[in-house]
Amino acid sequence: MIEQLTFDVLNDEQKYQHFMERINRGEKIEADDWMPDDYRQALIRLISMHGISEIMGALPEKEWVPKAPTLNRKLAIMAKVQDEMGHGQLLLRVAEDLMKPLGKNRDNIMQDLFSKRLKFHNVFHMPSPTWGDAAVIAWLVDGAAILSQTMMLDTSYGPYGRALKRICQEESFHAKHGESLVLSLAEGTDKQKQMLQEAVNRWWDALLMFFGPKSKNETGHSNVDKNIKYKLRTKTNEQLRQEFLTKYVPKMKLIGLDIPDKTIRFDEDKQEWIYKEPDWNEFKKIVSGNGPKTNERLHLRQSSYEQNEWVREALGHISSAAVG
């Protein structure tokens, strides 16, 4: 009790203990609160990766804005691209507040992205050659993202939890949008059905990879244990992947899609899906910046960042003129 009144005089070990007690009680940690360095590092890694993935994730869909088949579809996909950018802005702010004591800011995030030190989700390194891909991204990639974001709603870090709450609200629109795109193709002509099936075939491995490897055995590295200890997340990668399969495999079959894995089945005894593992070496290659579309999309992001620099500078002059 007395420690609470004299928090400032606690030593680091006592502060750490106090911190762990707080998160175990379900209290939320705020940006200015004391936190262990590895908690801060874990948050920065997680949230800047998430934020940048939202922004890079808008790029494969954005390619379909000028080519959307109807005006209504164009408006909807444009709204979605805007939402993803907004989510990126929201999350990057959360990351920036965590980086501030380390003397870093958004520019460091952008430079880390361009130099491939900062990774983004494997799915956003992939091409989206047809409207079927736009549909599969909106339905299944967003579906996968919703599962992992919902899991983190109760995260121990308050600002991240609040951002996720807002993001998940908008994602529920995205989920409906995705279903609508997929159902239209599934109800359509043979050619449309084939287009959808081919897109599913292209995306299947990437979707399984999205949740990350089961353990560090697959890729030699994992942050899952630490993130669970610090209550940043509550489920493992494999639990999320199982949830995804339970939620979507029956729906995919219902609309006549073939699952591009002949071995997939639900084991009633173990109560889990048995499926063919994706190639985790390929996953490592992609997320370290060697996916089919990595360089093209990074180049697009970088050139727009550089071309718009004058706008940021011009705004700065207005501000200093007003103050001066």
Add this chain to the structure above:
Amino acid sequence: MKKDHHESDAFYEEFEVFSKKKDGSPIQHQFSLLAPNEEMALIMAKENFFRREPAVDIWVVKRSNIRKLAQSEKEALKKLDKPYRETKGYADLNRRWRAFKEKGKDEWLKGEKEA
């Protein structure tokens, strides 16, 4: 033509954004953003975050103008236990009323008999 990026720190400040959903609801903190001035902060708040959800009012406040509690001050708040200021500090009232009612009933029955 790499420029000194520290310059960007100087003019992009943190703003906290508050909004009111509808008449009669309280103004509520939403999120923060970076902007060079109040006007831009408002434009960016609308552009980024109020495309869909209703809002009847939006406030932006420079974060540096907000006096927040330090962690030690927040910890001190937790310690305050003031049951005498809350209804739950008076949870024994029902039991005591019941005792009087029980007693009253006995007294009444006793009176009946004697009469």
